[in-house]
Amino acid sequence: MENNREIIFKDTNLVSKANSIVEATYKLGVMEQKIISVIASNIHPNDKDFQTYTFSIKQFGDLIGSKSKNLYKEVDKITTQLMQPFLFINHEGKPTRIAWLSKATYNINEGSVTVRFDPDLKPFFLLLNQKFTRYKLGNILHLRSNYSIRLYELLKSYEGLTERTFTLEELRAKLGLQDKYPVWINFRQRVIDHAQAELAKKTDISFTYDAIRKGRSIHKIKFKIKTNSSSDQIIKIEEDTYSQDVIDIQRLGLEIGMNLNKKVITEWLNYGKNNIVELMQSIKYDDTIKNPIGYISAVLPKKATTDEQLALFDDDKSILIEKAIREFIMSKLPKRKVTRIEKIPHYMHRNDALEILKKYFDEEESKRIWEEQGAEITEKLYEESQSKLIKAPSL
Incomplete structure (x- = not known):
């Protein structure tokens, strides 16, 4: 007979995951990651098989601080998604398809959901005798970004070693961001800087980081991890x-x-x-x-x-950067149709660009933005200037 447990919601619940699943390449949203961690935190150390777990949707919403007015529909949708096989790279480097949940029953009249992990996940959550990561559930429940949660787990697994280095390509893959935020400064601000602020304020670890260049491009990110003593x-x-x-x-x-x-x-x-x-x-x-x-x-x-929305824009700065760049480009575009467009080296635009950037950022940040994006901005300016070019009549 199948055993069913009512999920216990406590910030002090311990989440244990094999490092191989922490290191795996996959993508989950904020709510999906929290549901997985809540279930994992209710597994008993001596469990030999997965149980079914029933949780109150209202309790879950209260615990994660959700303000959604459609939490019931969202949980139903998310549990359905968690039952779909997803592709991830296992610890042996093999592409593997697996589902997080093998069961999800929506108890409509009871305001609850009954779920069970897919049996293929046993090596990652049960009888862990290999390397694994353990943390208190409360550390991730109050995080608002799915990238913050993933980065927390990736760094937590290396907490005792104090440092962790990823290639930029590797980090993008682990966060499910291969094609998103292709420009480094946007990736840095929207993902890394945002996670840095969230982890320092809401979890038991914090970090600093260095961007390591290879030529003119960012090649690696070196994280320095430290324990956040105020987390309790x-x-x-x-x-x-x-x-x-x-x-x-x-x-x-x-x-x-x-x-x-x-x-x-x-x-x-x-x-x-x-x-x-x-x-x-x-x-x-x-x-x-x-x-x-x-x-x-x-x-x-x-x-x-x-x-x-405005607060998010201010926090990650990327929208302000885009606004400043747009203002600079518009100031440099020819005011009327021209017969010739010269491609000017980006360093010749530096002073004019800094004047506009300093409307939105301090001098040091303005210089850093131009150093990282100057050549790219100049190329964009040249491309847009082509629209002002008078085309020669066709013969």
């Missing part, structure tokens, strides 16, 4: 901050004549404290709004979506 305090700090946020919003409400209960504030906080404060202050002297609580409840989701 992260969850408690988040909980304390959340409680203080409720108090702060209540006080601000009273100052502007709004008596807010904790339930309303708790719902609002899903969209960010700063967004709430800005909206409350913006309507402070607006007499046309007769139902301020209803107004904020209606406007907040739209504002949060816009602000979250």
